[in-house]
Amino acid sequence: MSEQIALTGNEALALAMKQINPDVVAAYPITPQTEVVQLFSQFVADGVVDTEFVTVESEHSAMSATVGASAGGARAMTATSANGLALMWEIVYIAASTRLPIVMPVVNRALSGPINIHCDHSDAMGARDSGWLQLFGENAQAAYDNVIQALRIAEHRDVMLPVMVNMDGFIISHAVENIKPLADQDIRDFIGEYQPAYSLLDPDQTTTYGPLDLQDFYFEHKRQQVDGLEHALEVVLDIGREFYQLTGRDYGYFEKYRLDDAEIALIGLASTMGTAREAVNNLRKEGIKAGLINLRLFRPFPVQALREALQDIKVLGVMDRADTFSLNGGPLFGEIRNTLFDFGNKLKIVNYIYGLGGRDINLSDLEGIFRQLLEVKENGKVKQLVNYYGVRE
Amino acid sequence: MVKLKDLTKNKGLLSGGHRLCQGCGASVIVHQALQVVENPVVIAVATGCLEVSTTIYPFTAWRTSFIHNAFENAASTLSGVETAYRSLKKQGKLAADYNFIAFGGDGGTYDIGFQALSGAMERGHRLLYICYDNGAYMNTGIQRSSATPWGANTTTSPVGKVIPGKKQYRKELTEIIAAHNVPYVAQASPYHWKDFSRKVKKALEVAGPSFINVLSVCPRGWRTAENKGMEITKIAVETNVWPLYEIEDGEYHITYKPKKARPVIEWLKPQGRFKHLFAEANTGMVEQIQQHVNRRWQKLLKLSGQAQ
Amino acid sequence: MSKEDNAKKGWRDIPIGGLITESGNAEKYHTGSWRIKRPLWSREKCIQCLFCWAYCPDLAIEVEDGLVIGVDYAHCKGCGICANQCPAQALEMISEDKSDVNDDKAEVDHEKKTE
Missing domain, CATH: 3.40.50.920 (Rossmann fold)
Known part of the structure; x- marks a missing residue:
């Protein structure tokens, strides 16, 4: 267990992403999430992560590239806020229906219009029916802890769904708090090596992702998503218990x-x-x-x-x-x-x-x-x- | 030198049983392009005729890794897969060498997918984007796109009592992509299969993004006979309506020059979408198209250092 | 819900996410019934230029060891591009009505071959 350190919420998120060391991050800057993208870019520039960072030209492409990377068998992450999430909308649904275990911090901010950069939950609430899991946290520590746990929840074979980790914009993202990060090795052990269930980059099993799914099977695939969410209720508690044993910090519903x-x-x-x-x-x-x-x-x-x-x-x-x-x-x-x-x-x-x-x-x-x-x-x-x-x- | 006999040795990566229309150009283009691919390949396809017709669940016509995400993001989706590949390779988690090819129609490429394509080209992902350009939104029922030729009759640029079809010239996407300074850009036609195969091979060999714009017949949208698809594609090249050229590291080369360009009327006449151009009220439109094609050709000659 | 849907697999029995893991299984879907004309290929006239193979939108020209051996009628939609492009008139489009080839038999034969 590491010592207590003072970080802003955004710094805590970036630190969690650094320690997770995802294979791919594709992200676009937007207030109040921007700092996460900047800090992570610096980790990439300094070679302290193995991550390939895709500096996409929009949030729509951020989510699209994250979907592509995740379908390619990579542990893939992105992060956004407000209008950025709104621009991703279409692909947010596709990420869930394709059962890709993407973890995305959302630094919550009011949706336009009129344009406003400050905190409310209209961004996350608009995506509540997209099929993602949604976790909220009170402070930077909770956001940090939720990101780590979200990865395990998303990648659980009985869940296989993306997770949105919400953190209040400015109030938390830009305020400094004392947080207790985990040691790098503890995180590595907790999240483990990623083993995708399917991958576009598997030469022995070629798979078609994203077919045209009409009246005869679409409904069955939607029912499967519900099944994943039903399992998630159990998995969230299991991972929470495991996390408690590691950190002494208690997370349930x-x-x-x-x-x-x-x-x-x-x-x-x-x-x-x-x-x-x-x-x-x-x-x-x-x-x-x-x-x-x-x-x-x-x-x-x-x-x-x-x-x-x-x-x-x-x-x-x-x-x-x-x-x-x-x-x-x-x-x-x-x-x-x-x-x-x-x-x-x-x-x-x-x-x-x-x-x-x-x-x-x-x-x-x-x-x-x-x-x-x-x-x-x-x-x-x-x-x-x-x-x-x-x-x- | 590419030989058809050699190309038949590769097991095709697109199967029969897809549900594209009779005489569609899209599957001809995909078939020809994939015959020269030697590595395992990941295909991404934008929403459109090709995508909906080849992957009607629970069937897929793709004998390779395939992803369709949405209409406007084939390029960004594939850039994500290509990045996953680089990351996993770098970390020693993947042994095989892969190629990455995206296919999109003109709607998904010139219009709604333009930003994602531009972004992927600028970022330098090693992927080949092939646009099968049939000059309209055929999948939704022949609506005009920015690739629709001037004067064409579509369901959203209909011929009416005061407006004779589309009022704008098509966007020159091949040149726009070349302006991204990517190592390889080309324009091709499936009739000229040898030229096209060679271009695909070249595109896959460059260490960066590549783009090939391919003319794709649509018998429904063009109002041409199903069996005339390759014939009309050939005429497009012979009239200089669809010149075959490539841009390697910024250098333009014309890869096929008609001995004597045939008049555009030979391209327009067999197509129902241009029928109104021959009405008395529209006298002069054919000539205007001819002038536009001539100007474009002269510009291309100049760009390739052959100005007369 | 139709009888046909009832016969299909339930949500527990199909891969998640709409993934199709059997690549190229569209082959099992026969589009040959769309045809109103069929190409008849003449082995005698064929000069083996393979243009028909390169231009067929339905991947329906059958080739073995670099040589055309026939037409896959299970998938050929009868567009006629092959006949239009054949420089040796080795492919001729004839009406399905007037075809003296037993359609059912042709498709069965094809299936046997691909199995």
Whole structure:
């Protein structure tokens, strides 16, 4: 185990990629991910990685070349943000349907328009139905740890699906934190040598990738993707346990914080959950039974585990840093209500759409949200189901 | 010297049972190109007629490693495979020597795949990109592309009461790719199989990207008889509509010069897509095409140091 | 869902990702039924220039040891390019209706040969 060092989130991601030492990286610069590409280019220029780096002319080509490299039997990675992910869109779906175990850090940023470079989750949430696994993390350490684990999850023979590792833009990507990286050798042992199941570069087994798949087989191939995601639920926990033994850092589907006797709780993703943890502590000092679920795995969605975790909660606030424009709440809200619909408990749910385009949310905001949940608990009524929190009227 | 008898010795890498139309030029081009490949090869194909007709699940007509990703990214996808190859070779994880060939129609090459192609050429991947240029989006039903010739009737440049077909000249993609300073660029025709085979061989030998633009007959889109495909392809060359040349490290060479160029009317007349040019209302259009072809040919002579 | 689909393999029994691992299996798909005219090849007239082999869009000219030996009617779609390009008139297009060659027999023969 290495010593603690101070790194920005982007530096932590680049370090993880360096230690993974992928065969191919194809990436294009975009704020706030740019630093990852720059740092990695320097590793290549200094000869400290074996990676061949493809300086593609767009994110569309970044994902296309990554798909090609992965189909060619290479361990292949890319990284992007926001509009870059949007430009990749078509090929993001193809990567999943071709069952290529690509790992892609996404430094989350608001999608245009209007153009904005700051954090929200509209980029990742737009790709939620693409068939990728999606991991979120609260800080640089989580992003680093998730990238390492993502590789094992993606390449697991029962999964064989790409994984998107999300990290909040600027808030985490450009802030310095103390993180504990693993030793190079520990990572090498943890991820192992990559053995592709199929490869375009296998002279003994020539394979056709990407055929025209019509009414008679397309549906079967989609069903197979679902099967991979079903297996992923188990694999995510197995790899998490293995990682815990190596590092002492615990990763499952989500982190439960002071939830056991909680009556009101928040569920959400990424850096906001760090602030929310502090809000829980402050409310607990006042004797308010507040708790928290810091969700790590958004795709596949851990339905059963969430039902169990939420069974004694009276009021749940769902924090969404993206909207669906359905007029029916944010993406996480939809998943949570869907999860709990048949649950038969009396849980009240309130949705908070917040922080779009990097709008700050601070400790007192989150305490205020908890107090609103407390009010719902006391008078039994949800005044407003979907709330745009922090917007000027 | 390439001999057909020698070429038949290689087991073809494209099988029968593909579902391209009767008389399609695309499979003729693929067949001829792949007969000269000696190493294992990875093929990438852009979405289009060739791709959909050769890989209808669970069948594939490719007896080689093959990838189709999407419409606009055959070049970037193959550049990823080629990079995987270099990386695995460098690390001693792969022994075999490979060639990399992409095929795309003119829509997937001149238009939607242009950026990815330009990027792959500029980055210097050792891959050969072959465009089978039939001058329109044939797979979706004959829509105009930037390769469609001036005056041609397509479903999105239809002949109407006030507009007589496509109003723009085709983009000179061969020259545009040459401007990327890649080591080998050529224009070819499957009728001239010897010339084409030699060009493919040369392209695979250079230590960098290469590009060959090949004229590909489409009986449906051109409105020509199925059995006349090679005949009309030959006429394209004999009229200087589709000159055969190559650009090696920036040097232009014309590889076939018609003894006496035949008039473009011989190219236009057998094709239904040009039928309206012969209507009284459109007098002068054939002459305008002739003038354009003459100008292009003079420019090519100049570029190859043979200006008259 | 048709009866035919029911007879096909389920999702557990096919390779993932839409991969086709049996290269060149399109050969099993016979496009010969598209033909309305068939090329008849004359061994006597053939000068073995192999142009028909080079120009056939359907890879349907059968060659052995560098010599044309016939036409693969299982895959020939009958475009007629071979006959059009043959410098020796060794290939003649005749209507399938008027063909005195038993079509079924030709295809069966071909299958035997390729097995």
